[in-house]
Amino acid sequence: MDSDVSSKPASAAKAWIILAAAVLMAAPFVVLALRTGEASPATAGMAWIPGGEFTMGSDKADEKHAEEAPGHAVAVKGFWMDITEVTNAQFKAFVDATGYVTDAEKDLDPRQFPNAPAEMLKGGSLLFKKVSGVNPFQCGGGNLPWWNFTAGANWQHPDGAGSSIKDRMNFPVICVTYKDAQAYAKWAGKRLPTEAEWEFAARGGLKDKPYVWGDEERPNGKIMCNHWQGKFPERDSGADGFTYVAPVKSFPPNGYGLYDMAGNVWEMCEDWYGTEYYKVSPKDGPTGPVIGHDPEKTGYGQHVIRGGSWLCDEGYCFRYRATARQGLDTLTSTNHAGFRCVSDQPAPAKK
Ligand SMILES: [Ca+2]
Numbered sequence: 001m002d003s004d005v006s007s008k009p010a011s012a013a014k015a016w017i018i019l020a021a022a023v024l025m026a027a028p029f030v031v032l033a034l035r036t037g038e039a040s041p042a043t044a045g046m047a048w049i050p051g052g053e054f055t056m057g058s059d060k061a062d063e064k065h066a067e068e069a070p071g072h073a074v075a076v077k078g079f080w081m082d083i084t085e086v087t088n089a090q091f092k093a094f095v096d097a098t099g100y101v102t103d104a105e106k107d108l109d110p111r112q113f114p115n116a117p118a119e120m121l122k123g124g125s126l127l128f129k130k131v132s133g134v135n136p137f138q139c140g141g142g143n144l145p146w147w148n149f150t151a152g153a154n155w156q157h158p159d160g161a162g163s164s165i166k167d168r169m170n171f172p173v174i175c176v177t178y179k180d181a182q183a184y185a186k187w188a189g190k191r192l193p194t195e196a197e198w199e200f201a202a203r204g205g206l207k208d209k210p211y212v213w214g215d216e217e218r219p220n221g222k223i224m225c226n227h228w229q230g231k232f233p234e235r236d237s238g239a240d241g242f243t244y245v246a247p248v249k250s251f252p253p254n255g256y257g258l259y260d261m262a263g264n265v266w267e268m269c270e271d272w273y274g275t276e277y278y279k280v281s282p283k284d285g286p287t288g289p290v291i292g293h294d295p296e297k298t299g300y301g302q303h304v305i306r307g308g309s310w311l312c313d314e315g316y317c318f319r320y321r322a323t324a325r326q327g328l329d330t331l332t333s334t335n336h337a338g339f340r341c342v343s344d345q346p347a348p349a350k351k
């Protein structure tokens with residue numbers, strides 16, 4: 001009995017000593033991490049993007065990519081950015097913690113869409129399917145035959161009902177909408193990047209380069225991102241190693257340590273999409289047009305997506321370039337668009 005009584009304070013004291021020793025041992029590493037500007041827990045998996053002035057967009061844009069012109073001076077403040085696209089594992093953690101249900105998992109309200117056929121009101125996403133004998137340049141607007149609304153396709157079942165992400169936890173989450181991306185960002189204590197922040201970060205410290213890695217599309221013959229090789233939308237040779245979404249970090253990072261800023265999946269930005277916005281954009285911290293309504297395409301507006309995807313070929317899309325931009329219908333989820341987040345946590349201490 002005596003030994004029991006005396007051992008309790010003794011073991012408690014021992015535990016405290018071990019704890020204190022652990023804290024003391026860890027302290028130098030914490031101090032070192034702060035000094036060298038490494039991420040704190042709030043910025044784990046993120047890189048500090050220092051901010052600065054740059055030329056956003058390009059004066060060299062051809063008529064197929066006129067929305068990238070004109071090149072114009074923009075300044076952004078420093079911020080943290082996820083080094084990868086948000087993965088299925090990360091998105092699952094959010095859903096597990098909150099019970100969040102994505103847009104693609106919900107049926108639409110027929111009162112809200114009285115003219116839509118019943119099959120279009122089921123929850124689902126747009127999935128890409130190869131099509132033969134089509135000239136993509138002759139397609140446009142709502143007539144893109146390689147997109148198929150697939151009921152039952154959502155982030156957990158990205159190839160449709162019965163498919164699974166079990167073996168794709170390090171792939172970017174897809175089949176989510178802008179609203180889903182915003183909800184994730186809020187839960188994570190982060191936000192979506194503005195389009196200007198995204199482009200500044202994508203350039204990785206390089207100046208006026210067409211690609212996020214430099215001047216040449218294939219330096220020394222090497223394909224630098226996950227995109228489409230071959231005749232779109234018919235045949236993808238997969239010369240880059242992938243004919244679908246790739247796991248994040250499958251290609252080298254840019255100058256800021258960010259992966260897949262070109263290709264893999266398009267990345268949603270906070271801004272509404274405006275094809276003419278660069279003509280009127282302010283210089284300091286632009287946040288996009290007030291209304292991104294594009295009546296040619298949709299009545300519901302579009303948000304900016306950046307970086308291109310595994311579906312971008314060299315001839316038709318060609319949007320795995322630093323200045324490329326596109327709009328995505330705000331209510332639409334697809335299997336070529338995801339997102340990454342940024343954070344306004346304090347800048348790392350100077351070395
Ligand atoms: Ca590919």
Ligand SMILES: [Ca+2]
Pocket residue numbers: 085260261262263264265266267307308
């Ligand atoms: Ca990407």
